[in-house]
Amino acid sequence: xxxxxxxxxxxxxxxxxxxxxxxxxxxxxxxxxxxxxxxxxxxxxxxxxxxxxxxxxxxxxxxxxxxxxxxxxxxxxxxxxxxxxxxxxxxxxxxxxxxxxxxxxxxxxxxxxxxxxxxxxxxxxxxxxxxxxxxxxxxxxxxxxxxxxxxxxxxxxxxxxxxxxxxxxxxxxxxxxxxxxxxxxxxxxxxxxxxxxxxxxxxxxxxxxxxxxxxxxxxxxxxxxxxxxxxxxxxxxxxxxxxxxxxxxxxxxxxxxxxxxxxxxxxxxxxxxxxxxxxxxxxxxxxxxxxxxxxxxxxxxxxxxxxxxxxxxxxxxxxxxxxxxxxxxxxxxxxxxxxxxxxxxxxxxxxxxxxxxxxxxxxxxxxxxxxxxxxxxxxxxxxxxxxxxxxxxxxxxxxxxxxxxxxxxxxxxxxxxxxxxxxxxxxxxxxxxxxxxxxxxxxxxxxxxxxxxxxxxxxxxxxxxxxxxxxxxxxxxxxxxxxxxxxxxxxxxxxxxxxxxxxxxxxxxxxxxxxxxxxxxxxxxxxxxxxxxxxxxxxxxxxxxxxxxxxxxxxxxxxxxxxxxxxxxxxxxxxxxxxxxxxxxx
Numbered sequence: 136x137x138x139x140x141x142x143x144x145x146x147x148x149x150x151x152x153x154x155x156x157x158x159x160x161x162x163x164x165x166x167x168x169x170x171x172x173x174x175x176x177x178x179x180x181x182x183x184x185x186x187x188x189x190x191x192x193x194x195x196x197x198x199x200x201x202x203x204x205x206x207x208x209x210x211x212x213x214x215x216x217x218x219x220x221x222x223x224x225x226x227x228x229x230x231x232x233x234x235x236x237x238x239x240x241x242x243x244x245x246x247x248x249x250x251x252x253x254x255x256x257x258x259x260x261x262x263x264x265x266x267x268x269x270x271x272x273x274x275x276x277x278x279x280x281x282x283x284x285x286x287x288x289x290x291x292x293x294x295x296x297x298x299x300x301x302x303x304x305x306x307x308x309x310x311x312x313x314x315x316x317x318x319x320x321x322x323x324x325x326x327x328x329x330x331x332x333x334x335x336x337x338x339x340x341x342x343x344x345x346x347x348x349x350x351x352x353x354x355x356x357x358x359x360x361x362x363x364x365x366x367x368x369x370x371x372x373x374x375x376x377x378x379x380x381x382x383x384x385x386x387x388x389x390x391x392x393x394x395x396x397x398x399x400x401x402x403x404x405x406x407x408x409x410x411x412x413x414x415x416x417x418x419x420x421x422x423x424x425x426x427x428x429x430x431x432x433x434x435x436x437x438x439x440x441x442x443x444x445x446x447x448x449x450x451x452x453x454x455x456x457x458x459x460x461x462x463x464x465x466x467x468x469x470x471x472x473x474x475x476x477x478x479x480x481x482x483x484x485x486x487x488x489x490x491x492x493x494x495x496x497x498x499x500x501x502x503x504x505x506x507x508x509x510x511x512x513x514x515x516x517x518x519x520x521x522x523x524x525x526x527x528x529x530x531x532x533x534x535x536x537x538x539x540x541x542x543x544x545x546x547x548x549x550x551x552x553x554x555x556x557x558x559x560x561x562x563x564x565x566x567x568x569x570x571x572x573x574x575x576x577x578x579x580x581x582x583x584x585x586x587x588x589x590x591x592x593x594x595x596x597x598x599x600x601x602x603x604x605x606x607x608x609x610x611x612x613x614x615x616x617x618x619x620x621x622x623x624x625x626x627x628x629x630x631x632x633x634x635x636x637x638x639x640x641x642x643x644x645x646x647x648x649x650x651x652x653x654x655x656x657x658x659x660x661x662x663x664x665x666x667x668x669x670x671x672x673x674x675x676x677x678x679x680x681x682x683x684x685x686x687x688x689x690x691x692x693x694x695x696x697x698x699x700x701x702x703x704x705x706x707x708x709x710x711x712x713x714x715x716x717x718x719x720x721x
Contacts, residue, residue: 137162137163137164137189137190137258137259138163138164138165138166138187138188138189138190139158139163139164139165139166139188139189139190139191139192139258140165140166140167140184140185140188140190140191140192140208140212140217141154141155141165141166141167141191141192141194142167142191142192142193142194142199142205142208142209142212143167143193143194143199143205144194144196144198144199144201144202144204144205145198145202146196146198147194147196147198147199147224150194150224150243151167151194152167153247154192154194154251154254155167157251158254158255158258158259160307161255161259162259163255163258163259166184166188181208181211182211182215185208185211185212185215185217186211186215186217188212188217189217189218189258190217190218190219190220190257190258191208191209191212191217191218191219191220192220192221192222192254192258193205193208193209193219193220193221193222193235194222194224195221195222195223195224195225195235195236195239196224196225197225197226199224219238220238220240220254220257220258221235221236221238221239221240222239222240222241222242222243222250222254223236223239223241223242223243223244224243224244225244226244240253240254240257241253241254245434247434247435248310248312248434248435248436248437249312249313249434252310252312265317265338265339266312266315266316266317267315267316267317267319267336267339268314268315268411268412268413269289269314269319269411269412269440269442270289270411270412271411272289272316272319272321272336273286273289273319273321275336275339275341276321276323276334276336276341279341280332280334280341280343282323282325282332283323283325284323284324284325284326284332284404285323285324285326285404285405285406286321286322286323286324286404286405287322287323287324287331287403287404287405287443287444288320288321288322288333288441288442288443289319289320289321289322289412289440289441289442290319290320290439290440290441290442290443291306291309291311291316291318291319291320291439291440291441292309292320292439292441292489292490293320293322293333293490294320294322294441294442294443295322295331295333295347296331296333296347297490298320298335298344298490299490300490306437306439306459306489307437307461309439310437310438310439311412311416311438311439311440311456312438313413313416313417314411314412314413314414314415314416314417314440315412315413316412316440317337317338318335318336318337319335319336320333320334320335320336320344321333321334321335321336322334324404326404329348330346330347330348331346331347331348332346332347333345333346333347403443403444404444405442405444405452405581406579406580406581407452407474407475407579407580407581408475408580408581408582408654408655408658409442409452409454409474409475410454410472410474410475410476410477410655410659412440412442412454414477415440415442415454415456415472415474415477416438416440416456418456418470418472418477418478418479419438419454419456419458419470419472419479420433420438420456422470422479422482423482424468424470424479424482424483425458425468425470428467428468428483429458429467429468433458435460436458436459436460436467437458437459437461438456438457438458438459439456439457439459439466439487440454440455440456440457441454441455441457441487442454442455442474443455451473451474451475451480452473452474452475453471453472453473453474453480453481454471454472454474455469455470455471455472455484455487456469456470456471456472457469457470457486457487459487459489464488464489465486465487465488465489466486466487466488467486468483468486469483469484469485469486469487470482470483470484471484475580475658476658476659476661477659530583530618531579531583531584531585531618532583532584532587532616532617532618533582533583533584534557534582534587534647534650534670535647536583536587536616537557537587537589537616537622538554538557538589538647540616540621540622541589541591541614541616541622543622544614544621544622544623544624550594551593551594552591552592552593552594552610552612553591553592553593553594553637554589554590554591554642554646555590555591555592555609555611555631555637555674556588556589556590556671556672556673556674557587557588557589557590557670557671557672558587558588558590558669558670558671558672559576559577559578559584559586559587559588559669559670559671560572560577560588560669560671561588561590561613562588562590562671562672562673563590563611563613563631566586566588566613566615566625568585568586568615568617570585570586570617570619573585574666574667574686577667577668577669577686578667578668578669578670579667579668580658580668582651582654584669585617585618586615586616586617587615587616587617588613588614588615588616588625589613589614589615589616589622590611590612590613590614591611591612591613591614592609592610592611592631592637593609593610593611595609596608596609596633596636596637597609599632604634605634606632606633606634607632607633607634607635607636607637608630608631608632608633609630609631609632609633609637610628610629610630610631611628611629611630611631612624612628612629613625613626634676635674635675635676637674639676640674640675640676640677640678640679641678641679642672642674642679642699643679643699643700643701648701649681649699649700649701650670650672650681650701651701652700652701652702653670653681653683653697653698653701654670654681654683654701655701656697656701656702656703656704657681657683657695657697657704660695660704661683661685661693661695662693663685663687663692663693664687664692665685665686665687665692665693666686666687667685667686668683668684668685668686669683669684669686670682670683670684671684678698678699679699680696680697680698680699680705681696681697681698681699681701682694682695682696682697683695683696683697
């Protein structure tokens with residue numbers, strides 16, 4: 136356990152007391168004098184306390200900088216080799232602050248909650264990489280578990296099933312500061328067997344949670360089952376951690392331990408692109424409604440987030456960003472953010488409820504029993520629908536799938552080729568698969584598409600000239616990737632002459648990361664409604680670029696050009712890369 140001595144002026148004692156209590160709640164051993172002692176009184180006790188501390192946190196204020204007692208404590212700390220951590224409480228004359236302001240690790244002048252976490256990170260050994268965005272948590276689950284399926288819920292409390300920490304103060308551990316949280320519930324939906332695989336990501340460590348099955352998809356469902364909660368997420372010790380039990384109000388005699396969970400509603404997987412939690416929280420915090428209702432209180436509240444597709448809000452993917460006062464069971468404001476674009480869609484939604492208060496727990500025969508009545512009522516308010524298990528499901532390839540399938544098809548022969556262009560409709564010339572061209576063939580906002588065109592060039596180019604122009608000739612091969620056929624070679628090998636050699640406009644070092652960044656930027660930049668989209672990776676003398684086309688029912692409605700690294704919008708191109716109108720209407 137880390138130990139801290141708080142040095143402060145008597146005028147700042149209320150602040151020091153609050154800081155001490157909050158640090159203690161996070162496992163820090165704190166000492167500070169409740170009664171101001173004249174210099175010289177019990178100096179040995181003060182010296183011993185400072186000498187045995189790992190850190191001396193000095194509260195920088197005008198009063199503290201004039202305090203001989205604070206100066207004495209600083210001198211003791213320096214002599215004992217104790218690390219001094221200044222924190223700024225108010226502006227103080229520069230000549231009094233000296234080097235303290237430059238060394239400050241937290242600035243309480245701009246709000247308490249976030250400055251408190253800066254101290255906790257330092258003294259309680261909470262690493263900054265413990266704070267993740269929702270997408271980072273989902274990627275961590277995918278890389279470590281490779282469960283397969285689609286993300287359908289990201290939150291601190293759960294979407295398919297409600298999870299509970301021990302009490303309200305425990306939820307501060309799950310505070311989504313600036314969209315970053317130490318706790319995420321990542322819920323993955325497997326379409327093929329109709330199950331939800333939830334994971335708890337806590338301090339960057341992935342924990343498995345009980346699988347939730349669709350009631351009509353389990354060949355041998357457990358009798359008398361219902362949705363139940365898991366309480367294995369507590370930061371502070373709690374009897375709920377190991378003794379939580381299921382107890383429907385009308386079936387107390389049939390209570391059973393948590394093993395298998397069921398639901399009769401169907402979760403909606405995230406089949407569209409969505410912005411990350413930090414974008415959603417920033418939009419909510421700066422919204423006019425938040426500024427008007429919360430004002431200066433905003434930094435005193437803690438934030439919880441939830442990403443889901445809910446028919447009660449137009450069947451759209453929403454980030455619900457909720458602001459909580461630690462003294463209240465429900466949010467003081469919940470803002471709905473359009474998950475596709477990161478813009479405010481619902482300035483003020485129905486309040487969210489802390490699960491610590493939502494669950495009705497009681498003791499029966501020496502065991503903790505939890506009522507799920509509130510959960511069942513909440514489920515009844517939702518109307519989520521997806522295809523039932525066993526119904527046809529077609530998996531559409533992403534750009535990463537297209538490149539993987541290309542490499543698998545060519546094998547060792549791939550060493551003789553280099554990726555020249557990648558698109559949905561062709562760069563060298565427009566390509567239409569034998570299944571025709573429609574919105575279904577183009578790209579969806581989750582990055583999957585009905586077809587991908589992979590255009591390869593030989594490893595090296597040969598200089599050529601027709602007497603007037605010079606260029607470089609490459610062997611050329613085109614592959615078409617579809618969900619029905621996988622990767623197939625599309626036509627005979629040809630020769631392709633380019634005015635600019637490919638090595639003069641190299642691909643981004645991390646091609647797929649750059650593609651995802653470019654897609655993210657284009658999606659947030661588009662200003663019109665669209666049905667489908669497509670992308671073309673083109674290479675010109677100015678470098679590699681991503682050209683995005685957004686389609687209405689039958690034609691292009693907007694075009695956006697993004698730099699090869701995916702970081703910046705360049706222009707809106709006036710035509711597609713082949714110079715032709717895309718064949719969407721054919």
